[in-house]
Amino acid sequence: MPDPFCISARYINASIMIYQQLKAKLHNLVPDFELRIKAKLAEQIIRLKKKKNAVILGHNYMEPALFHSVPDFTGDSLFLSHKAAETDKDMIVFCGVRFMAETAKILNPNKTVLLPSQKAGCSLAASITAEDVRELKRRYPGVPVVSYINTYADVKAESDSCCTSSNAAAVVNSFKTDTVIFVPDEYLARNVAKETGKTIIFPTLPRPGIAEDKNLDYQLIGWHGRCEVHEQFTVGDIEAVRKQFPDVVVLAHPECSPEVVEAADFSGSTAAMIKYVEDVAAPRYLLLTECAMGDNIAAVNPHREMVRLCGVRCPHMNQITLADTLKALQLDQYVIEVPREIQQRAVGALERMLWTS
Numbered sequence: 001m002p003d004p005f006c007i008s009a010r011y012i013n014a015s016i017m018i019y020q021q022l023k024a025k026l027h028n029l030v031p032d033f034e035l036r037i038k039a040k041l042a043e044q045i046i047r048l049k050k051k052k053n054a055v056i057l058g059h060n061y062m063e064p065a066l067f068h069s070v071p072d073f074t075g076d077s078l079f080l081s082h083k084a085a086e087t088d089k090d091m092i093v094f095c096g097v098r099f100m101a102e103t104a105k106i107l108n109p110n111k112t113v114l115l116p117s118q119k120a121g122c123s124l125a126a127s128i129t130a131e132d133v134r135e136l137k138r139r140y141p142g143v144p145v146v147s148y149i150n151t152y153a154d155v156k157a158e159s160d161s162c163c164t165s166s167n168a169a170a171v172v173n174s175f176k177t178d179t180v181i182f183v184p185d186e187y188l189a190r191n192v193a194k195e196t197g198k199t200i201i202f203p204t205l206p207r208p209g210i211a212e213d214k215n216l217d218y219q220l221i222g223w224h225g226r227c228e229v230h231e232q233f234t235v236g237d238i239e240a241v242r243k244q245f246p247d248v249v250v251l252a253h254p255e256c257s258p259e260v261v262e263a264a265d266f267s268g269s270t271a272a273m274i275k276y277v278e279d280v281a282a283p284r285y286l287l288l289t290e291c292a293m294g295d296n297i298a299a300v301n302p303h304r305e306m307v308r309l310c311g312v313r314c315p316h317m318n319q320i321t322l323a324d325t326l327k328a329l330q331l332d333q334y335v336i337e338v339p340r341e342i343q344q345r346a347v348g349a350l351e352r353m354l355w356t357s
């Protein structure tokens, strides 16, 4: 019988090693006592992950101690979807939000997919229903539907392809039709229209103060969904930061308004923003996206100076903690279910997204 003393000594050593690794990266960002607590949680998570033959996928917005300890893979929505599609593990624990975990489930109907918090939603995914998409299809018969990955499974089931911010323009261009329905992110749609040189209308449900679009010359049909985080960044924010730091390089996620994207130096997915900071030397960077990502970049690129604009946070991504990830593995919660009929209709749209780059 294994000596219980030796086993607990092994666990303590593993947790000390994790603490030291975290400290090397995060000593300037996270207080030491918190790193010690989080290292203990991470050690238990990694142990259980192995026991349950699970893979942990962590989105770039996860808080620094989680991001730099437990995930087997970290990245943007497209990369993590590929990793979910490729995994041979029995279980997927998604440290991200619900639509990401649902995507993993659609791609792996026979595996267990866990999301550590039931509160990890997304304002974009909540902005459109499957019935809304059916109504658009009735109004524009035969027009293909591209839905952003930030949608729920039943919306994906009504779509011809999904896309992420990494490949939105490529997916739209892959349809050789005159017109494409693109839902639900209004700003991403406007940014894609600009990038592809297409005209866009928003025919239904105008927001208060916005009149119905009666333009008859259009190639994209959009929807009025918004990311509650990225819609808050303004050109005024960029101007104020540039005034204080004239040499700052500004990076904006394409869920920001076209005006903000236009005023920025670079726009791309979360992974593309990280790559830009790593590849392009600049005196300092301002990231217009969830603030935790700046910390995650700074942790492994201490020579890069990040200007933090942290008043705006994603309340959904922030639900995912190390403590809840441990509970998820201990209690097998929260299990993501997608009805078989919806999964079968949604998987094709996700596969088309994965093939298009």
Ligand code: 13P
Residues within 6 Å of the ligand: 060, 075, 076, 077, 078, 150, 164, 165, 166, 227, 253, 255, 268, 269, 270, 271
């Ligand atoms: P990425 O695909 O760029 O990681 O974006 C996901 C997201 O939800 C951004 O708000």
Ligand code: SF4
Residues within 6 Å of the ligand: 097, 121, 122, 123, 124, 125, 150, 227, 228, 229, 230, 255, 290, 314, 315, 316, 317
């Ligand atoms: Fe959704 Fe915006 Fe949060 Fe991304 S940042 S998960 S789009 S609410």
